[in-house]
Amino acid sequence: MAELQMLLEEEIPSGKRALIESYQNLTRVADYCENNYIQAADKRKALEETKAYTTQSLASVAYQINALANNVLQLLDIQASQLRRMESSINHISQTVDIHKEKVARGEI
DSSP states (O other): OHHHHHIIIIIHHHHHHHHHHHHHHHHHHHHHHHHHHHHOSOHHHHHHHHHHHHHHHHHHHHHHHHHHHHHHHHHHHHHHHHHHHHHHHHHHHHHHHHHHHHHHHHHHO
8 A cells, every 4th residue: 555655646746747857858958959050060060969969868758758657557556456355355245245145035934
């Protein structure tokens, strides 16, 4: 239960905030790269720098998405496990009720 609470209150919101920050950072990197390319005397060097920033930024975002996806999958696994336990409890209660009904019916006969 503590793991579920930690995922819901800390891990998933933290991952979401990180992705929002990455979006903002990507916008700034794109603006920088565009201005750098326009103002650069050596266009090839500016293009290589842009490629490096792009690769690094996209790798970072992919890592963050992967981490967030893993947290969501873990959350879903925990919830599925809780549902299985609840289903088992309901089935047990149902069997107990059926047994009681059978006893009452036999008593009436």
